[in-house]
Amino acid sequence: MVNRRGHHHLPLSRQRKSSFFPITLYVILIFSLSIFTFLLYSRDVLEEDNKVPLLRVEKPKISKLLDDQLWQTPSSLGLRQCVKRTSRYRAKPVSDHYMTVKSNGGLNQMRTGIADMVAVARIMNATLVIPQLDKSSFWQDSSTFSNIFDETHFIKSLEKDVRIVKELPKELESLPRARKHFTSWGSLGYYEEMTTLWKEYQIIHVAKSDSRLANNDLPLDIQRLRCRALYHALRFSPSIESLGKKLVERLRSRAQRYIALHLRYEKDMLSFTGCTYGLTDAESEELRTMREKTSHWKVKNINPTEQRDAGLCPLTPKEVGIFLKALGYPPSTLIYIAAGEIYGGDSHLSELTSRFPNIVSKEMLATTEELKEFSNHASQTAALDYIISIESDIFVPSHSGNMARAVEGHRRFLGHRKTITPDRKNLVQLFDQMEAGQLEESFLSLPVMQLHRQRFGGPRRRGSGPPGIKGRVRLRLEESFYQNPYPECICKS
Incomplete structure (x- = not known):
């Protein structure tokens, strides 16, 4: 007989329980894997069909953050306008001079x-x-x-x-x-x-x-x-102030925010500066003739290429469009043209409107009746442009003329409202590289934004002129007091 004392039989119920456990574990594993595969496939389908990530709820937040950065006003660093008379200031006797x-x-x-x-x-x-x-x-x-x-x-x-x-x-x-x-x-x-x-x-x-x-x-x-x-x-007349306010309200009714663009692409400026880039031969000759016949413009012979390379020319409508797009502003951006008649009309302005179609002017905002009393009075219509530019969310001048400097200084005085001053000299180099096929427009954003990090109208002291230059030449090259009245009229107390 064989001795079976060392061998024990398990109860039948224990044997069944032991064999059931690995089967259950296997089923759970298969089910979990199926769920994971389904979720992964669903995400791929959603991304393929909708071209958005599965967590779409985050996209509006990101878009709003980027949008806010585009329109954000520079920090005033606690500075504010200060024009009070000092304790030393005394009233002078009435003069008979x-x-x-x-x-x-x-x-x-x-x-x-x-x-x-x-x-x-x-x-x-x-x-x-x-x-x-x-x-x-x-x-x-x-x-x-x-x-x-x-x-x-x-x-x-x-x-x-x-x-x-x-x-x-x-x-x-x-x-x-x-x-x-x-x-x-x-x-x-x-x-x-x-x-x-x-x-x-x-x-x-x-x-x-x-x-x-x-x-x-x-x-x-x-x-x-x-x-x-x-x-x-120097407050504008009641009629100008009233219409200017109405036009600002009409702009706000079209969009929450707007850019005021001082597009100095006008006949007198192009003729005075000798800037003919992008113009036809006939247009260039017309401007040369005008400059020749204007007696108080002393400089007659101007090299347009040298002017443009030195950053002395107004940006063309096309260049302004490329510039704003490179900064990140979408095509839907509302842009108010603060300027007189654009030279060449739609033939040149279309190079801007093709990129930013949501462009308006005072003639589009106001009725014919409202503008009637200002017709043939360029200074009065320029005052309307001034009011709208001061109140804009962003002001962009295409050239550093008298209005550009005055508006920039006033916006600084009012709390450093955002003013983007194009670096025309360096921008021209980038535009020329694009024309030559050396730089794609899609890669323009980074260098443009790097060039303009410190050109958004934030607080800075007024420039005193280039170093190493003395005498009356230095006085002429100093930054205008009215372009930046800091520190005398802007301070912390």
Whole structure:
């Protein structure tokens, strides 16, 4: 007999339980694998059909974040406008010496010139007569001071600084006048010396008002007076202010945010600068002829290629479109054209509208009846553009002219509202590489954004001119006080 004492039989129920466990585990494993495969396949199908990730809920958040960055205002770093008079400021006695002024140039050239003349009248202790406006400029505008500005407000708001009268007293009209063409960028000392003219004359007539006062090295109270004159006292007339406000509201009704583009692609600017890139031979010749016949434009022979390479030409409508697209603005962006008649009309403007079709002008926003009283008055319609540009979410100038500088400075004064200043010299190089086939437009965003990281209108002190240059040439190259009134009119207290 065989001995079976060491061998035990398991109960039948235990044997069944042992064999059932691996089967259950196998079934669970197969089921889990099936679920995983189904989810993976479903994700692939969704991505293929909808071209979006499975977690689509995150896309709007990312898009909104990128959109906010495009429109975000630079940090003001706690800075704010400050134009209060210092404790040293004293009211001057009423003067029986009078200063009459002929303001030259376009709207913004006249505005900054008038602000300068307010300060000069204060320095020389003169009574300022409401300035006469230029009626012989390119625009041939017959507007008077009261047509463009709120004359009563101008006089009242500056009464603690300078005595201002609407006209010269009748009994003085026949008196001889000292007719002066004050030096450009005159210093405090220069105008204090000019007070010797009062020994012989009771009236001084100033032939030109633009750039008569230095940008820097003036007393704080004189600098702040310039800001009070320009930003507070020189308010536009009620009719201009009213329509300007309406047009801003109409823009806001079309889109939550908008860009004001000062497209300085106008006949006078192209002729003056000699910039003919992208124009036909006939258009180039027309501009050359205009420059030749304009006597007060001293430079006649201009090399257009050298001008463009040096960054001295306005960006063309096509270049502006490429630039804004490279910065990331979508085609649906609402753009207001703040400018006069674009040279060449739709033939050139279409190169911008093909990229950004949502473009409007004051003629598209206002009714014919609303614009009727401003017709043939370029300075008044320019005032509408100024208001809309100041109130815009972003301001982009295609050239650094008088309006571009004035709007940039005003936006800085109002809290460093976003202003994108194109680096035209370096942009032209990138555009030329594109034309030559050396750079694809799709790869333009990175270099363009790198070039403009510090060109969004954030706080910075006013530039004092290129290093190594002295004398009057340096004064001419200094950054305009009205382009950046920091630090005198923008501070932390």
